[in-house]
Amino acid sequence: MNEDDGLEGVVAAHTVLSEVDGAAGRLVIRGHALGEIAGRWRYEDAVALLFEGFFPGPAPRADALARARREAFERLQPGDAAALGKLPPIEAVRALLARLPDGDDLATALRLVAAPAVYTAAVMRWRLGVPALAPDESLPQAADMLRMLHGRAPSEAQAAALDTYLVTVCDHGLNASTFAARVVASTGAGLASAVLAGISALKGPLHGGAPGPVLDALDAIGSAANARAWLEGAVAGGQRLMGFGHRIYRVRDPRADALKAALRRLSAEGGVDASRFALAEAAEHAALAILREQKPGRALETNVEFYTALLLEALGFGRESFTCVFAAGRVSGWIAHAREQVQKGRLIRPQSVYVGPAPEKERDAPALAH
Secondary structure, eight states: OOGGGGTTTOOOOOOSSEEEETTTTEEEETTEEHHHHTTTSOHHHHHHHHHTTTSSSSOOOHHHHHHHHHHHHTTOOTTHHHHHTTSOHHHHHHHHHTTSOOOSSHHHHHHHHHHHHHHHHHHHHHHTTOOOOOOOTTSOHHHHHHHHHHSSOOOHHHHHHHHHHHHHTSOOSSOHHHHHHHHHHHTTOOHHHHHHHHHHHHTSTTTTOOHHHHHHHHHHHOSGGGHHHHHHHHHHTTOOOTTBOOSSOSSOOHHHHHHHHHHHHHHHTTOSOHHHHHHHHHHHHHHHHHHHHHOTTSOOOBOHHHHHHHHHHHTTOOGGGHHHHHHHHHHHHHHHHHHHHHHHTOOOOOOOOOOSOOOHHHHHSOOOOO
């Protein structure tokens, strides 16, 4: 396989939305370094920033996104709990998103941003055998997502932690799901189609499915004292240490620091199991030491998935729902990229190089005399 088979180093878009500097470990979202906004902004602020200039009129207000949650909820049907509650959550959420009408206007965009929060909470409740809860339009999106999931208002610290996560993952360059969304948008198919392409790409374990296994590893390690021995055995057995290494970052993923800081703030409010956090920190320290010792030629640092797993667990999301929560944050980036691509007015149509066999007649033809 050639490196080009993964489009490594190929520039496929010029964007105003985000810059991922893998060598410096820096993420910039529309002129703001991640550290400026993660832990300080609500998700609504990130949506307004990403959408700026891509729709007519002023930036969307928080109450417009709240109304969009209600509109998304109203599309649920009486038989959904029985039919969709048995599916993997990401497949159920994707099926519900497919009901939303296509279009390119702001109302369509806001409905698509609102829907993953509403539908993730609904699906997780159906899996517990309890009914979905309608949105509360008086709450911001992160707080309402937690309320719809748990049936009670979250603390300020919990809502702030989820806001930090959603803002942190809202956009990240031309990753697989964003590229898929841009390709579909370039055909003129509409925003719902682009979002469905994005969530389908995110479903793949090489893109959005790794945070859950981080917790599986922590469960297997059991205690901080056992971290080094367990991780050495895993590496010796050829296992990949989930939560370490990234296709782009050659240094520590800046999103990991943003989420670890959110966990510390949540821990200060008693929202994180102290022993679980200590285990995670011990596992991270041991894993980084082992990887540097045994794979010295590779850049394998902590990535976003490691502390995503701890944060979403602390907020009460089941690990089977983690990819859905990722989608609830990234959907705003997909939509912004889709609108940017549509404004360019160019169908994405790369070339391929054929390396298969020649037609039979060409193979059997005599060589031409020179």
